[in-house]
Amino acid sequence: MVRWEPNARGRLEKAALELYAERGFDATTVAEIAARAGLTERTFFRHFADKREVLFGGTEGLEDLLVRGTLKASDDGLGPVEAIAAALAEFAENVFTKQRHELARHRQAIIAAHPDLRERELIKMASLASALAGALRRRGVGDPAAALAAEAGIAIFKVAFERWVAGPAGASLPQLIRESAAALKSVTGP
Template sequence: MGRWEPNGRGRLAQAALDLYVERGFDQTTVAEIAERAGLTERTFFRHFADKREVLFDGSSLLQQSMVDAVAAAPASASPMEAAAAALEPMGELFDQRRDFARRRHSVISVNPELKERELIKLATLTEAIAATLHERGVAEPAASLAAQATIGVFHVTFQRWVAPGETRELGELMRESLAELKAVVR
């Protein structure tokens, strides 16, 4: 190994994603990721529990941002309006990382184990939003329905945002999808 270089975590994440895209997730080893990043396997495991975690790093930040936005919604907001507030910070978190998100999505979408993990992440976000709505005094089933609808909008919109050729910002697409949901339930 050469001289120490900064941002080991970021280099590992970039190396992993590059290898997953080039070779496939299952065909890539932690040793190869570490080597590509110019680091050791031991360093990899200081940053990530396993090679799947590279693709799901930041999930807790995403969840906290969504929960904070729901909690900060005006007291006068309906359950759906409060839950939909969770979508507001998404553009800020994602727009600068579209290429990474597209590449990540291409890896996850062809691997059943990773797709399952992505669905678990979405279920965890749903539960966190519903719990925050409960803290705001929203009863069941309204809290769960609003949380499910919000995560549904997030999931569908994210799929559109990472599609080849899509250039609009995530926030714009989120607002469009929310309007579409409102039209559907009328």
């Protein structure tokens, strides 16, 4: 019988990121993460395939969510890059709240320190760009415009996210995304 553990996933994630920050990612074991979270290893493996997965598991469904948001904003009359930026800002509003800032900062530091995790992050972003470009093509945006809009959207998010993580805890990621989108417009335009 599976015992119900309230918010087990969130507790495991928090415990893992704390331990990765304290002891390093390599030195932390799944047993330690489970113990810190007050849960069993078995519960850990019901939520995550391994300790790497804790860093990337929170983004399941991310592509679908952003594709749907982009299509909706596009149907509302926004241009391709604006539509992606609007979808990203809405996503950030719900997911990267101020309460998540500290966890996001820990996560970013761990990824930056591990080339293989950094590569996985880059692959994730490249896959997201492909999905967004595909969505724009389905709305009749041609090429290379669709591919460029998708890459530009990822660039906007990446730069905004890095600023958010490096900045003070009170900053708003959706606001930084809007600033990034405006900055991109000003550096490309005449």
